[in-house]
Amino acid sequence: MATVTFDHATRVYPGTERPAVDQLNLHVEDGEFLVLVGPSGCGKSTSLRMLAGLEDVNGGSILIGDRDVTDVQPKDRDIAMVFQNYALYPHMSVADNMGFALKIAGTPKAEIRQRVEEAAKILDLTEYLDRKPKALSGGQRQRVAMGRAIVRQPQVFLMDEPLSNLDAKLRVQTRTQIASLQRRLGVTTVYVTHDQTEALTMGDRIAVLKGGLLQQVGTPREMYDTPANVFVAGFIGSPAMNIATFKVDNGVAHVGAARVPLERSTVEQLTDADGGKITIGFRPEALDVVPEGTENAMPVAVNLVEELGSDAFVYGTLVGPAAEEAEVRSGAGDNQVIVRIDPRNVPMKGDTIHVTIKPGQSHLFSAATGNRLN
Amino acid sequence: MGSWPSHGSHGGHEPTHNVWSDVEQLQITSATPDSALLDLPWRTPLADWPADVLAALPRGISRHVVRFVRLGGRVLAIKEISEAVAFREYDLLRQLRKLEIPAVRPVGVVTGRRDDDGEPLEAALVTEHLAFSLPYRAVFSQALRPDTAARLIDALAVLLVRVHLVGFYWGDVSLSNTLFRRDAHQFAAYLVDAETGDLHRELSRGQREYDVDLARTNIIGELMDLAAGELLDEEVDELAIGDALVSRYAELWEALTGVESFGSDERWRVAARIDRLNDLGFDVGELSITTDIDGTTVRIQPQVVDAGHHSRRLFRLTGLDVQDNQARRLLNDLDSYVAATDRQEDDPQMVAHDWSQNVFQPTIRAVPRDLRRKLEPAQLFHEILDHRWFISEQAGRDIPMPEATVSYVEHVLRHRRDEKAILGLPPGEPDREGDVDIVDMDSGPDAAPEDDHFHLST
Numbered sequence: 001m002a003t004v005t006f007d008h009a010t011r012v013y014p015g016t017e018r019p020a021v022d023q024l025n026l027h028v029e030d031g032e033f034l035v036l037v038g039p040s041g042c043g044k045s046t047s048l049r050m051l052a053g054l055e056d057v058n059g060g061s062i063l064i065g066d067r068d069v070t071d072v073q074p075k076d077r078d079i080a081m082v083f084q085n086y087a088l089y090p091h092m093s094v095a096d097n098m099g100f101a102l103k104i105a106g107t108p109k110a111e112i113r114q115r116v117e118e119a120a121k122i123l124d125l126t127e128y129l130d131r132k133p134k135a136l137s138g139g140q141r142q143r144v145a146m147g148r149a150i151v152r153q154p155q156v157f158l159m160d161e162p163l164s165n166l167d168a169k170l171r172v173q174t175r176t177q178i179a180s181l182q183r184r185l186g187v188t189t190v191y192v193t194h195d196q197t198e199a200l201t202m203g204d205r206i207a208v209l210k211g212g213l214l215q216q217v218g219t220p221r222e223m224y225d226t227p228a229n230v231f232v233a234g235f236i237g238s239p240a241m242n243i244a245t246f247k248v249d250n251g252v253a254h255v256g257a258a259r260v261p262l263e264r265s266t267v268e269q270l271t272d273a274d275g276g277k278i279t280i281g282f283r284p285e286a287l288d289v290v291p292e293g294t295e296n297a298m299p300v301a302v303n304l305v306e307e308l309g310s311d312a313f314v315y316g317t318l319v320g321p322a323a324e325e326a327e328v329r330s331g332a333g334d335n336q337v338i339v340r341i342d343p344r345n346v347p348m349k350g351d352t353i354h355v356t357i358k359p360g361q362s363h364l365f366s367a368a369t370g371n372r373l374n
Numbered sequence: 375m376g377s378w379p380s381h382g383s384h385g386g387h388e389p390t391h392n393v394w395s396d397v398e399q400l401q402i403t404s405a406t407p408d409s410a411l412l413d414l415p416w417r418t419p420l421a422d423w424p425a426d427v428l429a430a431l432p433r434g435i436s437r438h439v440v441r442f443v444r445l446g447g448r449v450l451a452i453k454e455i456s457e458a459v460a461f462r463e464y465d466l467l468r469q470l471r472k473l474e475i476p477a478v479r480p481v482g483v484v485t486g487r488r489d490d491d492g493e494p495l496e497a498a499l500v501t502e503h504l505a506f507s508l509p510y511r512a513v514f515s516q517a518l519r520p521d522t523a524a525r526l527i528d529a530l531a532v533l534l535v536r537v538h539l540v541g542f543y544w545g546d547v548s549l550s551n552t553l554f555r556r557d558a559h560q561f562a563a564y565l566v567d568a569e570t571g572d573l574h575r576e577l578s579r580g581q582r583e584y585d586v587d588l589a590r591t592n593i594i595g596e597l598m599d600l601a602a603g604e605l606l607d608e609e610v611d612e613l614a615i616g617d618a619l620v621s622r623y624a625e626l627w628e629a630l631t632g633v634e635s636f637g638s639d640e641r642w643r644v645a646a647r648i649d650r651l652n653d654l655g656f657d658v659g660e661l662s663i664t665t666d667i668d669g670t671t672v673r674i675q676p677q678v679v680d681a682g683h684h685s686r687r688l689f690r691l692t693g694l695d696v697q698d699n700q701a702r703r704l705l706n707d708l709d710s711y712v713a714a715t716d717r718q719e720d721d722p723q724m725v726a727h728d729w730s731q732n733v734f735q736p737t738i739r740a741v742p743r744d745l746r747r748k749l750e751p752a753q754l755f756h757e758i759l760d761h762r763w764f765i766s767e768q769a770g771r772d773i774p775m776p777e778a779t780v781s782y783v784e785h786v787l788r789h790r791r792d793e794k795a796i797l798g799l800p801p802g803e804p805d806r807e808g809d810v811d812i813v814d815m816d817s818g819p820d821a822a823p824e825d826d827h828f829h830l831s832t
Contacts, residue, residue, distance in 0.1 A: 089596070
């Protein structure tokens with residue numbers, strides 16, 4: 001077991017100016033499950049490959065435990081890339097499928113059997129050890145693949161979008177399995193995904209990257225409750241947060257009829273660069289549907305209703321005076337607002353509903369920098 | 375109506391609604407659309423496709439469902455896989471083709487599949503099966519002589535070096551992800567699966583070493599699997615074969631990219647290096663030459679090397695497009711033709727044209743049509759040359775080509791199996807999972823003339 005440290009780690013691809021990973025500082029605790037997440041091109045996979053030894057590090061260093069591995073070859077780093085290759089061999093028993101890499105490494109037979117049995121116990125595969133993979137279900141085969149990595153007893157597990165080539169059902173199943181297995185094994189794990197739901201449900205902590213820069217690192221709850229900037233606010237959460245630009249006058253942010261009173265300390269943080277504006281984020285669940293004519297209410301024209309049984313969401317457009325100025329955006333696109341509504345009281349497409357932001361549930365950001373205002 | 379939700383984008387967002395579920399939306403993305411593709415039973419999960427559309431070919435080990443079908447004279451490989459991964463692999467295979475890496479040809483991606491109840495099915499990647507290719511399970515199984523193993527490992531090492539030279543990190547090098555084709559006395563290896571790969575401007579040493587290490591582990595694992603299924607000769611040493619790949623790769627990489635230093639009075643070594651690379655089948659596109667300040671030491675390092683030296687030369691001369699070792703063999707025969715007809719001074723292209731008209735084409739045409747399709751023409755010609763050498767040696771005189779061809783057809787080719795598409799089973803017969811038919815690579819005349827087809831010509 002070990003910690004993992006990125007210390008100002010930088011990767012610049014030959015022929016490019018901007019680093020793919022720029023001065024990454026990140027410390028992963030012993031036994032922690034850390035998820036690197038972000039849109040494509042954000043540097044998450046490059047960071048993982050730097051840790052794996054697959055990418056050169058052009059600046060800074062990478063440590064596993066106290067050992068500087070910056071210039072150590074991949075196979076000497078004591079790490080395991082899980083799922084890179086999990087084709088199972090049809091003629092070999094499940095036990096041999098799990099232990100063959102140890103056999104290649106010359107590990108004594110008795111020790112191989114012991115390690116395989118230990119892994120099988122954790123993976124719930126004990127009764128299948130002497131069978132052929134043909135007898136296993138899809139999920140069990142996945143677990144044999146995990147067993148291959150476990151028996152090697154590496155210091156760190158690395159997983160790069162391991163679920164991306166599974167079908168939707170197996171993906172959710174395997175997600176849960178990996179997370180619970182990791183907790184039982186207590187092996188430090190760095191996991192890469194583009195899917196924020198995967199990140200939120202699996203990670204002890206999440207690191208969000210964009211354009212090669214670390215945006216924020218924290219627990220799923222911290223990322224959701226106090227996003228450090230507009231990017232993280234829009235990226236974490238599903239459906240995504242609504243984000244709009246409001247004007248600020250006399251300590252009140254307003255756009256059209258909508259008004260959000262601001263704390264004095266918030267107003268004091270605004271600068272000339274903000275130009276008298278503030279960016280406000282409000283999640284779909286932070287909106288109340290209210291009767292027409294209610295004070296501060298924003299009218300939203302309903303474009304689509306998505307019913308999910310326990311929940312329902314309206315995808316709509318802000319209408320009424322000053323709707324244009326609000327520059328609203330959300331995960332649904334520009335000029336779109338997402339509202340969580342009572343699934344037993346659903347409007348029709350083409351209706352207009354009225355919503356207000358629940359007090360204390362707005363996220364405030366500088367209009368100029370996008371950074372969170374406290 | 376807003377632009378959301380954008381159904382069918384492969385950005386990873388899973389639509390959670392059923393807005394378009396009632397609309398037929400099967401979509402085939404292909405650079406070379408073939409409407410016959412529409413006739414395949416896309417509404418059925420691949421694993422349940424009826425035997426009458428399937429071509430029974432031995433399959434490698436795969437984590438996905440893979441099936442072969444016959445369509446319009448071609449054999450297609452179909453792999454069920456998630457949409458994003460399918461498009462990614464399709465694009466990668468196309469790029470590898472552009473970079474002239476021997477790889478399977480991508481045909482297209484089929485998306486928007488739904489079964490009869492409207493439930494979505496996985497996307498499918500369609501590639502064209504390589505004619506005359508041999509999967510490793512067919513090649514390695516039974517009667518594997520050490521030199522056959524060595525030639526296969528050589529072929530894979532060459533392929534791995536070639537993909538690394540163009541910046542392709544394979545991520546899952548294995549025998550299952552490779553197909554082999556005869557290439558004169560050697561084999562040529564083709565990349566079949568690019569799912570885990572990535573194209574980079576240049577690979578780091580770490581990426582190359584990881585690929586090679588993974589290749590070693592996978593090869594040993596695959597051979598151990600054959601051994602566990604009693605499909606491998608007991609004499610075969612799995613570890614030694616895996617290690618051989620590592621050392622062959624290292625040797626070849628060093629020969630192609632290594633820096634060489636020598637005194638300035640040894641300039642002939644520049645030409646010698648180029649000759650050596652040509653001999654390995656590579657052309658030197660660019661060579662960096664640097665001298666130290668006082669000019670006593672010269673350092674050279676190839677910057678750009680391209681595989682296919684002989685096949686390019688043959689193509690320029692004759693328009694014949696064949697693999698490199700086959701080309702080398704044909705070029706040798708062309709050279710002897712030039713000498714025999716005393717035309718060293720003539721325009722090489724003119725002589726090559728005559729050789730093709732008077733020697734190559736008549737030889738191939740002399741093989742009965744129904745037997746001709748068993749092997750590629752260049753491989754046929756190569757084997758006939760070998761056979762002629764052998765029977766000439768026996769007879770103690772030079773056997774002319776027409777006579778040698780007749781003898782080859784009667785004593786060798788007639789007894790060979792059809793390699794255009796190695797059939798595991800007759801069409802229609804149910805497929806047995808994990809079972810493969812065995813092709814005995816060593817009984818054919820691909821072996822050197824000095825050994826084992828004596829029994830075939832008696």
